[in-house]
Amino acid sequence: MKGEARKKFTREVFSRPKSLVDVRTHFCPGCHHGIAHRILAESIDHFGIREKTIGVACVGCSVFLYDYIDVDVAEAPHGRAPAVATGVKRAQPDKFVFTYQGDGDLAAIGTSEIIHAANRGENITVLFINNTTYGMTGGQMAPTTMLGQKTSTSPYGREFRNDGYPIKMAELLATLEGTAYSARVATSTPGQIRKAKEAVRKAFEMQIREMGFSVVEFLSTCPTNWGMKPLDAQQRVLGEMSEYFPLGVYKERRQADFV
Amino acid sequence: MTLASAEIRRELMKGNEAICVGAIAAGCRFYYGYPITPQNDIPEYMSAHLPPIGGMFLQAESEVATINFLLGTSASGMRVMTSSSGPGISLMQEGLSYMAGSELPAVIVNISRSGPGLGGIAPSQGDYFQAVKCGGHGGYRMPVLAPHSVQEMYSLTMLAFDLADKYRNPALILGDAIIGQMKEPFVPTPYVPTVPQEKPWALTGCAGRPRQNVKSLYLKDNEIEVHNWKLHRKYRQMQEEEVRFEPYRMDGAGIVIVAFGTAARVSKTAIQWARKEGLPVGMLRPISLFPFPSREVDEAAAGADVVLVIEMNTGQMLEDVRMSTRHHDKIRFLGKPCAMPTPEEIHQEIRRLAGEIGVKAGNAR
Ligand SMILES: Cc1ncc(C[n+]2csc(CCOP(=O)(O)OP(=O)(O)O)c2C)c(N)n1
Numbered sequence A: 001m002k003g004e005a006r007k008k009f010t011r012e013v014f015s016r017p018k019s020l021v022d023v024r025t026h027f028c029p030g031c032h033h034g035i036a037h038r039i040l041a042e043s044i045d046h047f048g049i050r051e052k053t054i055g056v057a058c059v060g061c062s063v064f065l066y067d068y069i070d071v072d073v074a075e076a077p078h079g080r081a082p083a084v085a086t087g088v089k090r091a092q093p094d095k096f097v098f099t100y101q102g103d104g105d106l107a108a109i110g111t112s113e114i115i116h117a118a119n120r121g122e123n124i125t126v127l128f129i130n131n132t133t134y135g136m137t138g139g140q141m142a143p144t145t146m147l148g149q150k151t152s153t154s155p156y157g158r159e160f161r162n163d164g165y166p167i168k169m170a171e172l173l174a175t176l177e178g179t180a181y182s183a184r185v186a187t188s189t190p191g192q193i194r195k196a197k198e199a200v201r202k203a204f205e206m207q208i209r210e211m212g213f214s215v216v217e218f219l220s221t222c223p224t225n226w227g228m229k230p231l232d233a234q235q236r237v238l239g240e241m242s243e244y245f246p247l248g249v250y251k252e253r254r255q256a257d258f259v
Numbered sequence B: 001m002t003l004a005s006a007e008i009r010r011e012l013m014k015g016n017e018a019i020c021v022g023a024i025a026a027g028c029r030f031y032y033g034y035p036i037t038p039q040n041d042i043p044e045y046m047s048a049h050l051p052p053i054g055g056m057f058l059q060a061e062s063e064v065a066t067i068n069f070l071l072g073t074s075a076s077g078m079r080v081m082t083s084s085s086g087p088g089i090s091l092m093q094e095g096l097s098y099m100a101g102s103e104l105p106a107v108i109v110n111i112s113r114s115g116p117g118l119g120g121i122a123p124s125q126g127d128y129f130q131a132v133k134c135g136g137h138g139g140y141r142m143p144v145l146a147p148h149s150v151q152e153m154y155s156l157t158m159l160a161f162d163l164a165d166k167y168r169n170p171a172l173i174l175g176d177a178i179i180g181q182m183k184e185p186f187v188p189t190p191y192v193p194t195v196p197q198e199k200p201w202a203l204t205g206c207a208g209r210p211r212q213n214v215k216s217l218y219l220k221d222n223e224i225e226v227h228n229w230k231l232h233r234k235y236r237q238m239q240e241e242e243v244r245f246e247p248y249r250m251d252g253a254g255i256v257i258v259a260f261g262t263a264a265r266v267s268k269t270a271i272q273w274a275r276k277e278g279l280p281v282g283m284l285r286p287i288s289l290f291p292f293p294s295r296e297v298d299e300a301a302a303g304a305d306v307v308l309v310i311e312m313n314t315g316q317m318l319e320d321v322r323m324s325t326r327h328h329d330k331i332r333f334l335g336k337p338c339a340m341p342t343p344e345e346i347h348q349e350i351r352r353l354a355g356e357i358g359v360k361a362g363n364a365r
């Protein structure tokens, strides 16, 4: 089938989202950053907001967001993306503003900025990629590293008496009045990916309806630094990670009831 | 005098408030900050005056957040300002380095207090090195302006916004507790922009154009070196075009004082006293600390018998004066860390130096 005939008798069921740039990413095989990128791009397309979106990239494996997502992007210092996004949103309240942050970025060095952005009800959306390690710097221990997990700086496994417990950000941020939406998703099965898309759309909607701060935590993989094959990494997310970091919606504001 | 010029409007205000008036006159509608003495008048003024004119005042959770609010608003193409004092300015150094690397304009005001550490709230010029050499990582420069009057708190703030935009770089106002708290009349001259207001590089959403970004990461082959040379050329251009200084009573001055800010202001009084006694003393006052008026300092040193550097620290600009000239043997220093030198102290030192170079007081002009 060629040309006209092809158009007439076929239906497009799957294609690259318009907002996803057609280049090869630098992500390792089995890394879920790429899936989260795709969901992000699809959501931008879904709401038709590509030309009014400003993203804020963090410091981590996802710093090259601006090479992959076809929108304006500012690069923030490590952990400061919510503060940079605040500066953008305050200057341009009519634009759609999101951050995309790793767990070292958001849950360690940037804890202050994320908590206060949420608490102010800053009308931005945060995509938070929790892979229980510092991917970019070579797999060191993160605040989200599981107890017993061996990393390059916890070679005997994380031990709570020394390093405390893995921090649950989706739950923590849900406790703040300014948070309109907080959910934790995973992307290890087609069903989970569908749910993740729903969550991201909900989070986008919160901002579009000016309901306040929204965050979606992704349980992600880092096969490279976990020392696992991609499939084993999937199993880890589905198993021990989901057990400790339960998936679900922790907060969902029904109406803009805050002042 | 025409009637109009006789009616020039004057305002009586604190230096800190004059900064705010200057910023608003220059079109700044965004201010972010975190409380710290002795500059709280600035956020207080901005929190009262920005919202009614459609501006944005936001108190941040820290100076780390503050400088990144600035980064985001600057990346959006808006004029934006913050103010703080030593401890807070220290926390902003990371952000300043990122803004310099990302080529983002903003105005940062340091109403400095004494340090190091928590130090004290006494006035000080101990942040000279941090301001002029730049305390963040990677090697960058910023225009640094040092007002010595409430009038200059107003006008140099307006200039700082233009310099920031001209060079797409943060610009810093270095004041201190005295110049910030001092009240005196000033003339709020109208703001006349000297730079184009368009910012085609701003992140405003990619409607009708390809996406663009604001960043400081350059990982590809050679990119970061090229970027560094590009930034360097801007700093060189600043050195060629932005040197500002005031020669004060330099006619026949065998004793040349070099001082900035409050120390320069006090020196003027002492110079007037000494001149009345016939002592040949004048001052070269750097207004821009970066770029430093090196050539002018060298010329003044060549023609003088002694050069007296006066600072409210233990000798920081002193190093730049030494670097500007070969006449090291002529350089003397009067330092008052964490306090304002009194006109009497400076007058005393001028007399002592006059004796040293063999000039006697008494033969009034
Ligand atoms: C102030 C500062 N400290 C440390 C670093 C080094 N650094 C770069 S990325 C990173 C951690 C990244 O981990 P994460 O946020 O979890 O992102 P991932 O790479 O895992 O996606 C660190 C510590 C830095 N760039 N800046």
Ligand code: SF4
Pocket: A026, A027, A028, A030, A031, A032, A033, A061, A131, A135, A136, A221, A222, A223, A224, A225
């Ligand atoms: S190091 Fe880990 S997080 Fe980074 S791209 Fe590779 S798999 Fe992904």
Ligand SMILES: [Mg+2]
Pocket: A060, A102, A103, A104, A129, A130, A131, A132, A133, A134, A135, A142
């Ligand atoms: Mg990580």
